[in-house]
Amino acid sequence: MLHDERLRPLTRRRFLQLGTGGVSLSLGGLWRAQTLAAPKAVGNPLRACIFVFYYGGPSHLDTWDPKPDAPASVRGEFEPIATSVPGVYISEHLPHMARVMHKVAVVRSMHHTNRLHDSASIETHTGRQAAQGDREEFAPIPQFYPCHGSTLSYLRSNAQLDVAHAMLPFVFHNVIDVPCQGGGFLGSAYDPFLVTVDPSAQTYTVAELALSDGLTERRIADRRELLDQFDEGERADQPLIQLRRFYEKAYQLIGSEAVRRALDLAEEPPSVRERYGVSALEPVTPGNGSEKGFARNMRGQNLLVARRLVEAGVPFVNVHDFRQQGQNWDSHADNFGQLKNYLLPPMDRALAALIDDLDERGLLASTLVVATGEFGRTPQINGNTGRDHWPDCYSLVLAGGGVQGGVVYGASDQIGAYPARDPVTCGDLAATIFWRFGLHPGTLVRDSLNRPHKIADGEPLQALFRA
Secondary structure, three states: OOOOOOOOOHHHOOOOOOOOOOOHHHHOOOOEEOOOOOOOOOOOOOOOOEEEEEEEOOOOOOOOOOOOOOOOHHHOOOOEEEEOOOEEEEOOOOHHHHOOHEEEEEEEEOOOOOOOOOHHHHHOOOOOOOOOOOOOOOOOOOOOOHHHHHHHHHHOOOOOOOOOEEEEEOOOOOHHHHOOOOOOOHHHHOEEEEEEEEEEOEEEEOOHHOOOOOOOOHHHHHHHHHHHHHHHHHOOOHHHHHHHHHHHHHHHHHHOOOHHOOOOHHHHHHHHHHHHOOOEEEEEEOOOOOOOOOEEEEEEHHHHHHHHHOOOOOOOEEEEEOOOHHOOOOOOOOOHHHHEEEEHHHHHHHHHHHHHHHHOOOOOOHHHEEEEEEEEEOOOOOOOOOOOOOOOEEEEEEEEEEOOOEEOOEEEOOOOOOOOEEEEEHHHHHHHHHHHHHOEEEOOEEEOOOOOOEEOOOOHHHHHHHO
């Protein structure tokens, strides 16, 4: 049931690393999804989804679900402010988002059982808990279930897209280390297209779009011609056919001028870049993963690149908010100082700018924006004026893609500890995303042992979308 508070007080980096993908190399082109009739359609299917991930776990009580009537040890230092929607209040440190709340839906009843970052991130991005259960992994482990973008990329593998799934920023020790962002059992061919951010130069690059030293377009054409000749007598060999498909995709990617231009922010007017947030040097707290005393704040520019990638035809873009920015959202200590001084101002400005920008360009109706962390924070403030991990109840934000703006779905209890109404799971979120792309959540894909798996275990939040 919908509750409106107005009415209630590649990687493509591995295209040529063939052989390491295992399952994806031998079977990726053979699998076929068993597609069912979709749930009731709402408007046109999505053109794109931008999935903004605030790694570390933002405090829901200090952002989207303030509790002004709770004890001081729960409500914290921030005051709620009115928004563009009568009766809907959010944190005082989200003034830009308060202005666009009539375009936004807030889900205040998200929950799962993972209390550690890695396992919570896995469930957030795949809609399912990892087979290893709730645990932090300090060494790489194989990813089994594919993430949302990889599943979409696989199911649209015949669409001839230059890039079906992109992820940024990609830097050392970023959230990509968590086994939740790849193709999983679908294979490495469906890993995301990785966009690397240089915060000092404020530039975005992709290794796959750059030619190696001495490798000209003429030499690439010669190699392709040689490959054609080599293939002439081998057409019936299925592994070689699959291999050729990898090469063809690599050639297509190298020639993708639209994607190359999307990463060049010099094409954007300064006024647009400033709207998303000026990139400035910010002090960095020692010990948070940065080797220097300052970090370039690229939060807003990352969302601007995401918008440009959508315009270039990329249907799924993940944007991560983590150590590349200096501060992260894991606020075990000084929660309120971290939020008001470093985290909330750039997030607030950038997310509101993205929503407005998409709307003004006529893209919001066809682009779903999802903004979430892997969990929330404890209602009780700890002895370090921080909040600890809390997956039992937290909030996320949806905008665009047919979402009814100005509504709140679900509710938490009086202290934000547990869902009090309409609980929502990560599986429900996954089902909602696929459903809005025109895919039935019960669509089956198969792993390397030919075992069927539904693309999502949950139910779409159909009541959140315009009929």
